[in-house]
Amino acid sequence: MKHILIYILFILTAALVVLNRYTSLYINSSILHFIVLFTAASSFVIIIGHLFGKLRTIKSIVITFLIIGGITLGKAFFTWEGDWKTQTVIYKNIENGNQTIEFQLKASRFAFGYRERIIERLKIVPLIDWTTAVDTTALNKSKWKRVNIRINELNLPMEAGN
Incomplete structure (x- = not known):
């Protein structure tokens, strides 16, 4: 039974990692992204370890978790650009309050400045969104209400006059 749970955990987390990487699905929390990546990698190694008859003791499993944790932390540190805010x-x-069009910025960790985008964001569940680039000049105004709500998730200083 516990082997089946590990297989299910691997399938779910690996699917989330692949969908986040290759589709418009976006995990908007770096902590959640790390947890999903760590869980996918750990469950994969445990499955392989069980198939080859290794990882039989708690000590070997704990050491494996520590090694995978170090590797995924290193990967996160060297490849993480920051989250879109x-x-x-x-x-x-107008019809779906979970669907918005937002102006977002991403701080670049190794370069100066910000990347920017305007996206249509559909909040699927907390911390997971479906995002697509959108052209606001060709927007169907009958489906969208202009709200201009300042969120400022990067806590940037407000410009004079704003």
């Missing part, structure tokens, strides 16, 4: 919610969908 909402600065302004520009539009809100």
Whole structure:
């Protein structure tokens, strides 16, 4: 029974990692992303260890977790650019309150400045969104209400006059 739970855990977390990487699904919390990546890698190694008859003791499993934790922390440190942070919610969908059009910034860790984007964001569950690039000039105004809500998740200083 516990082997089946490890297989299910691996399938779910590996699917989330792949979907986050190759589709518009976006895990918007670096902590959740690390936990999902760590769980996928750990469960995969435990499955392989069980298939080859290794990882039979608690000590070997704990050491494996520590090694995988170190590797995933290193990967996160060297590849993490930062999270996209909402600065302004520009539009809100009239029919679905979980669907917004937002102006977002991402601080670059190894370069100066910010990357910016305007996206349509559908909040699926807390910390997981479906995001797509959107052109606000070709927007169907009958489905969207302009709200211009300043969120400022990066806590940038407000410009004069704003």
